[in-house]
Amino acid sequence: MSGYNQSSSIKELIIAIPGAIIGFTLLVSILAYLFGVVGGEKAEPSKEATEAAEQKVVANIQPVATVEVAEASGAHVEKSGEEIVKGVCIACHGVGALGAPKVGDAGDWGPRIAQGYETLVKHAIEGIRSMPARGGNAELTDHEVADAVAYMANQAGAKFDAASLKK
Structure with missing residues (x-):
């Protein structure tokens, strides 16, 4: 007979899976905290930055071309x-x-x-x-x-x- 004990393997698996999930969750939470993805205070932009952003938006929505409609010409000049x-x-x-x-x-x-x-x-x-x-x-x-x-x-x-x- 082999020395393999199936019941101890299942017990180890029952402990290992939740442990891995908790460990992964902790790792992601720590990394998110370090990189500022979660929580924290949001700094208000300065007045200059806000005005600069508004000017950029206004510049971006300006028309890039105009259409000029020609007025109806007088008599048609016949071509050869x-x-x-x-x-x-x-x-x-x-x-x-x-x-x-x-x-x-x-x-x-x-x-x-x-x-x-x-x-x-x-x-x-x-x-x-x-x-x-x-x-x-x-x-x-x-x-x-x-x-x-x-x-x-x-x-x-x-x-x-x-x-x-x-x-």
Whole structure:
């Protein structure tokens, strides 16, 4: 037989567990007291520190920018198709973004040119697939959009006349 006594092991365990819990609690309490986490008097901040903190808060909540709304301009100055293409359309049609036909690429424009000038203008004004209406510039007139379509399509070999849609 072995010299192992199970009843003395249980007694030792019953004493050891509460002892470990009490010891751990004392250790945490002493450390908390030493580092000032628990209890103790709280020092009132000085008047200067309070004012400095208030000034910092006021500085932090100041607006970082302002918005100035432009006043409505007088008459709309109409732009040429070339100006519109270079200022608006080139953002997508320059690189072929989202399947846009590239300016000057006859392969991209061929099937579209075959649809006819009026259809292309209608798509440009109303928007089609990923292209927003008026190329995303709501200020463009129908005539300006038509001029831009003619300019881009003509760069790819079409012979459209923007004046043909003028009324």
